[in-house]
Structures are given as C-alpha cells and as structure tokens.
Amino acid sequence: MAWITPKTNWKATDYINFTDFNRIEDNILDAANSLRALGYSIPGFTTVSNRTNKSYDDLASINRIENNLQLIRANSTTPAGWQDKKTWIVGMAFTFSDANRIENNTRLLKSIIKSQIYQSYTRLSDLTTNDDFQYALPFNTYYHDSRAHFVIDKSELTGMGLAAGDKITALSFYITERPGRDISKFTMALAHTNKNTADDFINKSLDEFTIVYASDPVMWYTFFVNQWREFVFSTPFIWDGNSNILVCLIKDGTDYAIGGRVRYVNVRPNIITGFFSDSSKIYPFDNATNRLPSTNFVPDMMITANKA
Incomplete structure (x- = not known):
C-alpha cells in the first residue's frame, strides 16, 4: 500500500476506527520498506492492515504498532x-494524544529515511516516440517478446552526485501510454561496463548481469499516463564509481495487445540496441540475431539511489 498522509491533528472529539488503524499500519510498513531499500533489515517486523468494521484492536495490537x-x-x-x-x-x-504521537512518529521516520535517498531526472525530453524502437522495450506489448x-x-x-559505493535502488520510466496487457516475465538487470555504445552488447548473456528486478507479471494497471513508473530493486546495485552501467530490460509473453509507450530523449549515437519477436526465440534471448539498428534515442529515466 502506498504512503497516505498521516492524520496528526487528532482532537478529543474525534473517533479512531478500523480504517485509521489500517492507514497507520500501512504507513509504518511503507516507512519500513523505504528503510529496506537502503539495504537495512528489520527483524521481528509484522503488520496488520486488513481490519474491517467487525475488527477491534487489543493491547497486543497497539503494542505491536508501538514496537514496529x-x-x-x-x-x-x-x-x-520523536516521542518515546x-x-x-x-x-x-x-x-x-496517543494517536497524534504515533502518526507523527511515523511521519518523522518516513521523512528522515527519505532524506537518505536522492533522486535525479537524468534525462528529460518532450520526445514521445522513437519509431519502431518502442517495440524493443518491454513496456510495449504489441510483440510477445x-x-x-x-x-x-x-x-x-x-552529474547527479553519485560516487563509488552508492546504491542504486530503483529506476523509473515516464509513461506516455499504458501497456495493452500485463507484462509477462519482466526482468531488469544491470552490469558495469567500460564500453559506451550498444553495439558492444549484441550477444551479452544475462548471466553477465545482476538481476535487480523480476516480476511475472507486471500488471498493466500499475502504469499511469504522464507519470513515472518506478521499479524498486529487490537487490540494490552498488556502483563502482568508475564504470558506465549497462541496463537490460526483458519481457517474455505469449500474446499481444496494442499499447505501451514511454518518453524518449536524444542522448548520443549508438546508445541503445534491442530486438522484438512473437515467441520465435527462447528467454532470455541472449543470442537473438534479428536486433534493431543501434540508435541514440533512449527512454527518459529517473534514477533513485542512496549514499554509501
């Protein structure tokens, strides 16, 4: 559940109900997940956010919230x-007063954790299409693979302030059209490289990358037009401070539907390559030969990272 603005103006005449406790616990979980994105583990952490109008919270439940x-x-x-x-x-x-204390503590924790994460719009452009190359990106569902x-x-x-040892924790793409269907077997992987053109990676194996995100499927309705679609890594990618980073995006489907575009930007020649097909190759398509010519138009992208 996404972060919902906490209520920090509780009054003596207010009533707290099951939806309030669900919001509180969802927000606590969101703050915990933000901390996990920084590479921390939180042992002994459980939340409950499926209360109904027939639910009630006992001492153990409120103590769990406080302990979380x-x-x-x-x-x-x-x-x-912070209040103890x-x-x-x-x-x-x-x-x-207790409701205000708990909700405000949650807000403060989320804020201070977020301050340890920094984001950068690394490329911005008004270009919304890149001819046929859109089909090589997994967000477009016109082709199966x-x-x-x-x-x-x-x-x-x-340029965005990263240094050696910093952890890249998410990539986001600016959506201009929703996918036409769910994106099957979506894989995102990163690798360090001293190369700077896409022609150097025609036959690079997925085994040479670090898989940072995988989902089967990514649901089509999680994309919104004219908004960033964030993919939070399951494993942070630690930048070495000296290399370029090669990004690999894959999907492996069995059907098609029209839809799925992102915003592009003109960066420099031969920066991206790819291929698409209708189930004529085998995942992860390491040796696909029917690739598109390299081009200088890449997806507009936002990087989220945290300092070492």
Whole structure:
C-alpha cells in the first residue's frame, strides 16, 4: 500500500476506527520498506492492515504498532521531535494524544529515511516516440517478446552526485501510454561496463548481469499516463564509481495487445540496441540475431539511489 498522509491533528472529539488503524499500519510498513531499500533489515517486523468494521484492536495490537515504530527507529536514527513509545497494559486509556504521537512518529521516520535517498531526472525530453524502437522495450506489448540494452554513462551518474559505493535502488520510466496487457516475465538487470555504445552488447548473456528486478507479471494497471513508473530493486546495485552501467530490460509473453509507450530523449549515437519477436526465440534471448539498428534515442529515466 502506498504512503497516505498521516492524520496528526487528532482532537478529543474525534473517533479512531478500523480504517485509521489500517492507514497507520500501512504507513509504518511503507516507512519500513523505504528503510529496506537502503539495504537495512528489520527483524521481528509484522503488520496488520486488513481490519474491517467487525475488527477491534487489543493491547497486543497497539503494542505491536508501538514496537514496529521502535524497530524502524532503532535501525535508522532518531528524528527530531520523536516521542518515546508506551507499553500498554490493562487500565491505560488510548487518547487522541496517543494517536497524534504515533502518526507523527511515523511521519518523522518516513521523512528522515527519505532524506537518505536522492533522486535525479537524468534525462528529460518532450520526445514521445522513437519509431519502431518502442517495440524493443518491454513496456510495449504489441510483440510477445523483447529485450533492450542501453548505456548510462558514468558522467551522468557523477552529474547527479553519485560516487563509488552508492546504491542504486530503483529506476523509473515516464509513461506516455499504458501497456495493452500485463507484462509477462519482466526482468531488469544491470552490469558495469567500460564500453559506451550498444553495439558492444549484441550477444551479452544475462548471466553477465545482476538481476535487480523480476516480476511475472507486471500488471498493466500499475502504469499511469504522464507519470513515472518506478521499479524498486529487490537487490540494490552498488556502483563502482568508475564504470558506465549497462541496463537490460526483458519481457517474455505469449500474446499481444496494442499499447505501451514511454518518453524518449536524444542522448548520443549508438546508445541503445534491442530486438522484438512473437515467441520465435527462447528467454532470455541472449543470442537473438534479428536486433534493431543501434540508435541514440533512449527512454527518459529517473534514477533513485542512496549514499554509501
């Protein structure tokens, strides 16, 4: 569940209900996932956010919420304005002040964790199509299968402030048209390289990459027109500070539907290559020969990373 603005203005006349507790726990989970994206683990962490109007919260439930916040704080840092947790026992009354304290602590933790992550719009353009090359990207579903390679130059990475040891935790693409169907067997993989043109990677095996994201499928309705679609890595990619980064995007489907475009930008010659087919090759398409000519138009992209 995505982050929902906490309610931090509870009053004595307000009533807290099951939807409020679900929001609180969803937000706590969101803050925990943001911390995990930085490479931290949070042991002993569980949340409950499926309450209904027939649910009720007992002392154990409220203590779990308090302890989860404490676990996040203990594995990150204590933000300014933090208020210590309570341990709930029989006879204690949960008041609007407690609701404000819990929601504000959640907001503070999310804010301080987010401050450790920085984002950069590495390329921006008003170009919305790139002729037939759109079919080589997995977001376009007109063909069953596709694989694309493109290069992120180290100058782009240093330009956004990255240094050796920094962890890339997500890539985002600017969507101009939703996919026509779910994207099957979607794979995103990265590799360091000292090459800077896509022609150097015609037959590069997927085994030579680090797979950072895989989903089967990526649902079509998770894409929204004129918005960034973020792919949060299951494993952060640690940049060595000296190399370019090669990005590999793959899909492997069994059907087609019209749709799926991203915004492109003209960067430099021979920066991207790829291929598409209708189930004529075998995943992960390492030796596909019917590739498109290399071009200088690559997807507009946003990199999310955190400092070492």
